[in-house]
Amino acid sequence: MxxxxxxxxxxxxxxxxxAREWIAPAFCQYFVRQILQTYKTDAKMEAMMTNMDFYITxxxxxxxxxxxxxxxxxxxxxxxxxxxxxxxxxxxxxxxNFDANWGTIGVSSDCNSDIYPGRGPISEPEAQAVTYFVGSxxxxxxxFLTIHSYGQLLLIPYGHPDFTASxxxxxxxxxxxxxxxxxxxxxxxxxxxxxxxxxxxNSGSSRDWARMQDIPLTFTFELRxxxxxxxxxxQEEIQPTCEEAYSGALHIITYAHDKTFNGAAATAAALWxxxxxxxxxxx
Amino acid sequence: xGLRRAIVLVALMEVTWSLNVTTIGPETVSTDASAHPExxxxxxxxxxxxxxxxxxxxxxxxxxxHYPAQRAAKxxxxxxxxxxxxxxxxxxxxxxxxxxxxxxxxxxxxYQLEISVHEIISNTKEKCSAEVFFPSGAKQLSPxxxxxxxxxxxxxxxxxxxxxxxxxYKTNKTVRTEERLPDSYGHxxxxxxxxWHLSIVASSFIMLKESTENTLYNVAQVANxxxxxxxxxxxxxxxxxxLHEMVSQEIPQWKLxxxxxxxxxxxxxxxxxxPHVHEFEKRAKPN
Numbered sequence: 358m359x360x361x362x363x364x365x366x367x368x369x370x371x372x373x374x375x376a377r378e379w380i381a382p383a384f385c386q387y388f389v390r391q392i393l394q395t396y397k398t399d400a401k402m403e404a405m406m407t408n409m410d411f412y413i414t415x416x417x418x419x420x421x422x423x424x425x426x427x428x429x430x431x432x433x434x435x436x437x438x439x440x441x442x443x444x445x446x447x448x449x450x451x452x453x454n455f456d457a458n459w460g461t462i463g464v465s466s467d468c469n470s471d472i473y474p475g476r477g478p479i480s481e482p483e484a485q486a487v488t489y490f491v492g493s494x495x496x497x498x499x500x501f502l503t504i505h506s507y508g509q510l511l512l513i514p515y516g517h518p519d520f521t522a523s524x525x526x527x528x529x530x531x532x533x534x535x536x537x538x539x540x541x542x543x544x545x546x547x548x549x550x551x552x553x554x555x556x557x558x559n560s561g562s563s564r565d566w567a568r569m570q571d572i573p574l575t576f577t578f579e580l581r582x583x584x585x586x587x588x589x590x591x592q593e594e595i596q597p598t599c600e601e602a603y604s605g606a607l608h609i610i611t612y613a614h615d616k617t618f619n620g621a622a623a624t625a626a627a628l629w630x631x632x633x634x635x636x637x638x639x640x
Numbered sequence: 641x642g643l644r645r646a647i648v649l650v651a652l653m654e655v656t657w658s659l660n661v662t663t664i665g666p667e668t669v670s671t672d673a674s675a676h677p678e679x680x681x682x683x684x685x686x687x688x689x690x691x692x693x694x695x696x697x698x699x700x701x702x703x704x705x706h707y708p709a710q711r712a713a714k715x716x717x718x719x720x721x722x723x724x725x726x727x728x729x730x731x732x733x734x735x736x737x738x739x740x741x742x743x744x745x746x747x748x749x750x751y752q753l754e755i756s757v758h759e760i761i762s763n764t765k766e767k768c769s770a771e772v773f774f775p776s777g778a779k780q781l782s783p784x785x786x787x788x789x790x791x792x793x794x795x796x797x798x799x800x801x802x803x804x805x806x807x808x809y810k811t812n813k814t815v816r817t818e819e820r821l822p823d824s825y826g827h828x829x830x831x832x833x834x835x836w837h838l839s840i841v842a843s844s845f846i847m848l849k850e851s852t853e854n855t856l857y858n859v860a861q862v863a864n865x866x867x868x869x870x871x872x873x874x875x876x877x878x879x880x881x882x883l884h885e886m887v888s889q890e891i892p893q894w895k896l897x898x899x900x901x902x903x904x905x906x907x908x909x910x911x912x913x914x915p916h917v918h919e920f921e922k923r924a925k926p927n
Contacts, residue, residue, distance in 0.1 A: 592825060
């Protein structure tokens with residue numbers, strides 16, 4: 358319905374960087390289904406889908422995810438499945454492998470560790486793929502969301518405690534508004550703040566890398582729950598979790614859209630695209 | 641591209657540009673692809689320290705949403721479960737309202753917290769006050785927790801269900817799990833749920849003992865729980881649990897031997913941490 362062309366604004370969402378966080382890939386699928394349903398009847402969603410491209414990666418860490426489905430003893434795998442430097446360890450934590458203060462804090466040099474950042478920044482094919490794809494179009498991206506579990510958190514850059522995003526106030530404001538939207542759905546409280554403040558310091562995350570590419574609105578979502586079921590979230594919580602997370606994500610995306618495509622410009626852009634399409638038929 | 645189409649495009653471009661489409665962000669800094677984030681005004685001298693260890697510990701009034709108060713508050717959950725938990729009574733930390741931390745000269749750090757605690761099975765909530773003390777020094781002493789002002793939630797009565805379960809498993813039945821609790825899909829057989837709760841209660845002793853200001857523990861999964869012969873009127877269990885430590889993201893594994901009765905609650909007899917084994921990689925001898 359919308360022909361992507363060079364320089365069109367875009368939204369990025371990835372799920373499943375960490376294999377065991379199964380609710381995340383479920384959410385990406387829910388999100389895609391939801392926007393494809395909603396745009397048919399909701400003018401705002403229709404405008405957003407006309408004006409922006411949505412890039413959704415439902416399972417970024419495919420190898421790790423498949424491994425976590427193998428049997429009950431692999432269920433809690435986190436990393437990818439790259440062979441380690443020696444013969445007897447596997448996996449790099451993809452969310453420590455990006456080129457953003459790589460290897461400085463919140464990592465371990467032990468290749469058995471669940472926070473092993475790899476042999477070097479972007480040593481892993483999954484991180485390379487994102488870096489290349491997003492990096493080669495970075496001016497286009499308005500928003501970069503990365504979905505994880507668990508903890509009920511909305512985390513903003515940076516993971517390193519010594520660095521503050523230039524738009525920290527904006528990120529906190531939009532984050533708090535998104536948390537409010539989430540609360541309204543099923544009463545679940547999501548805490549908002551930088552990773553070092555709210556959770557723990559870290560480095561090499563996809564979100565930090567994205568912010569360093571000047572993508573202004575970058576958030577990490579940590580979905581349900583708070584530790585009762587943890588990674589093995591029960592089936593009956595999938596739908597409500599996705600509903601509330603959708604509400605939060607939509608708030609951020611709408612904000613990003615409205616900042617760029619304010620009112621008349623949005624209509625003009627939509628009109629332009631329609632006429633272009635018409636023009637194609639007229640030729 | 642056809643001339644007509646090019647003209648249409650140009651005309652529309654005039655319209656769009658004149659409406660002043662703002663680009664990304666109010667104060668975007670350098671567009672250099674390898675731009676480094678802007679350093680914070682304060683804390684530049686901590687750059688070296690930050691690379692190695694945690695920052696200087698937060699003291700005084702704490703932000704209740706930040707990790708120091710949250711990690712201390714989690715200990716209150718582990719304490720309440722260890723002390724008052726049962727197959728039909730399990731506590732969760734609902735919210736931290738306020739917190740305060742202070743150094744206690746030469747012995748450790750003390751947190752004062754106002755929190756809301758939630759009894760998961762009856763779904764009741766109550767506000768509590770708590771004090772959490774993290775001892776310092778090389779000896780690795782356990783943290784200490786004291787709770788006040790939350791009598792209602794502790795008085796919650798599950799005595800009849802507890803008695804029924806106790807009688808059933810003292811004589812007639814025996815537990816030996818086939819599946820992990822929960823299984824990979826978050827599912828627990830309803831008949832196993834009280835034993836899932838019991839395993840969490842027993843694990844809370846470990847989580848309380850092992851916790852520091854730099855950790856946050858939850859039970860990730862119960863690998864198995866087996867009932868052994870009843871001893872001194874206490875049901876006796878052997879279980880293998882997988883914990884999740886949030887900061888390291890590791891899954892420490894523990895074996896526990898514990899007893900339970902409605903009268904005595906959970907008593908942990910023996911604990912053993914299992915080595916960090918990657919069963920899949922260590923393709924030792926095929927079994």
